[in-house]
Amino acid sequence: MTSMDLSGETRPASRGIAGALMALTPDIGPNKSDWPGLTTYRFERPQPAQRGEVHSLSLCYVVQGRKRWIIDGSEYICEPSDYLLFARGMRFESEILEATADRPYLSLVLQVDPAVVGSVSVDLADRRAMPPRPTRGRAAAAAARVSPADQELEGAILRFLRALATASDRKVLAPLYLREAVYRLMRAEQVSRLLHAAVVEQESTPVSEVIRYVREHLSEPLTVAALARHARMSSSTLTAKFTEATGMGPYQFVKRMRLDRAGALLMQGNLNVSEVARRVGYVSLSHFINEFKRHFGTTPRHYAAAQRDTVAMRVDQATAQPS
Secondary structure, eight states, X not given: OXXXXXXXXXXXXXXXXXXXXXXXXXXXXXXXXXXXXXXEEEESXXXXXXXXEOOSOEEEEEEESEEEEEETTXXXXXXXXXXXXXXXXXXXXXXXXXXXXXXXXXXXXXXXXXXXXXXXXXXXXXXXOOOOOOOOOOOXXXXXXXXEOOHHHXXXXXXXXXXXXXXXXXXXXXXXXXXXXXXXXXXSTTHHHHHHHHHHHHOOXXXXXXXXXXXXXXXXXXXXXXXXXXXXXXXXXXXXXXHHHHSSOHHHHXXXXXXXXXXXXXXXXXXXXHHHHHHTTOSOHHHHHHHHXXXXXXXXXXXXXXXXXXXXXXXXXXXXXXX
């Protein structure tokens, strides 16, 4: 056994988060905390489906148990150490699948300030950070996506939760660790979704309108000049506003969104590489493969195979667990 691919429940941070959530959930069900926007959950038995609506950009992280979501007609299963990002206005149906008194379902929902997302993205751009490395997880439809939290993200979440213990730590340290968690999310596979949700939530701006247009026309040719015409501004003005809001120019954002969508489509396994390239707007297959390799560090074919192997391994681990 190597230390490279520890399952979520065996990682020290996961165990620490479980302990912190037990302390933060004196009641069965949802528990409010001393941090505005943080709700922690504990259930000791499966729960029937309930409907709800998201009121602000939020991170949902499950550390123990299993939960099923229905979002926009599609099903998503959260295993231990999985997370979902929710955009404002998203409607859902959720159901607790696994929870016992000995191993209760434990999770948190944390509201994320869009201004923090924008600030972190600008800092990343100023420092010319490398593109995010891929994380392993299952594919999801456009409405949402389930991703496994890596050890760095879990470490930031754990430090944030521990900083809530005292008023001084909560005032000084908790904001720093929350910012670190946002940074870790920005380095993971749902960065485009996070940026889009943050920009749209702040207000209806020319940038948010352009991002919506890009998402709806991703398979079509998209140039900065065309996007500027859509926003009724010059290319230089659009680039400046885009960089201020997302930390990158419109060309870089479109490319990242194309490649992130391509990764999700490849993980679904329903399309071959050529079909995926066309679906996300690439005319040249060789250009798509080269861009994909620079972004993810591997070819589309190898990426898809690695994701399928990871899903199969997680299924095997889940079915091998004693009841």
